[in-house]
Amino acid sequence: MRKVILAQFVTLDGFVEGPGGELDWNIGVFDSGMERYADEQIAGVDTLLLGRRTYEVFIGYWPEQTGAFADKMNGVEKVVFSRTLEKTGWNNSRIARDAAGEVAKLKERPGGHMLIYGSAEFAQTLMRHGLIDEYRIWVHPVVLGEGRPLFAGLKERVGLKLVETRTFDSGVCVLRYKAA
Template identity: 45%
Template structure:
C-alpha cells in the first residue's frame, strides 16, 4: 500500500501561507537535509491546484540538485478548474478522498504533499496521511492561511524532532490511531 507524507513550512502560530516570504532567513543545511530526505524517498507528488500552478511555473526553468527529479516525477493534482494537464501531471477532479484512497491501495508508491493546505485538510479528515513533516519557524505572522482549522481534535504521535541552528523545529508526526 502506498504512503503519503505531508511536508509543511509553518509559523509558530500555524500559518502556512506564502512561506517564500518568511522562511528563507531560517534556511540552513539541516533544513535542506530534512527536505532532501523526504524528497528523495518520494515516487510521486500530490498537490493542490495553487501549489501545482506555482511549482509548474518555476520548476521547469530550474537547474541543479533535484530539478531533473522534480520535473520527471509524476504529479497528481486535486483540481476542479484545470483542464489541460502539463508538467507530468494527472488531475484528480472528483471525490478527492476516494481517488487518493484508490491510489494508495493500487500501488506501493511514496507520495509527497508540499503546501496544499486544503488538500491536506481533506486527506486528514479521511485519515489518509501517514506522516507529517513540519518545519516550525520561530516567527509569528498573525494572519494568513492556517493549516489546522475547525476540523476537530486530531492526535498525532511524535516520531522525530530536531532543532536547526536557526531555531526551526523539524518535527515528524504520525497519526496515533
C-alpha cells in the same frame, strides 16, 4: 500500503500563510541542513500530490531548474487536485478532481510513498478523511498573529505520535508525527 506524507511550512502560531496570502516569512531561510533534509524527504517518494495553487507556483519554477533535487521534482509522478484546472503542463503530471477518492485509490496501488508539499486546503480535505499517514511540520520561528491556519476545518480530534524532531541553524524545526 503506500503512505501519504504532508510536508508543510508553518509559523510558530500555526499559520501556513499570512492574512493576505503572504509567504515572505519562509523565504530566504533555507539553510544547508534544511536542503539535506528536503533531499532525504523526497528520496523516499515517487508521487507528489499538489493542490492547484501550489502546482501553479511549482510549475513556474521547477521545470527550469537543474540538479539532483530538481531532477527528482521534475521526474516523479504529480497528481494535481483541482476543480477548475483543465490541463497540466509539467512533466509526468495529471489532474484529479475527487481528492479523497483518488488518494484512497493511490494508497492501495503499489509504489513508493506520496508527498504533499504545502497545498493546505487539499491537505485539510485529506485530514478530514483520515488519509494522511505522516505529518512533517516545518515550524518557522515567526509569529503572524493571523492568517490561514493549517488545521482549519477539523471537527474531530486527530491523534498523533511524535517520531522525530530536527532543528536547523535557521531556527526552523521539523516535527515529524505519525497518525496514532
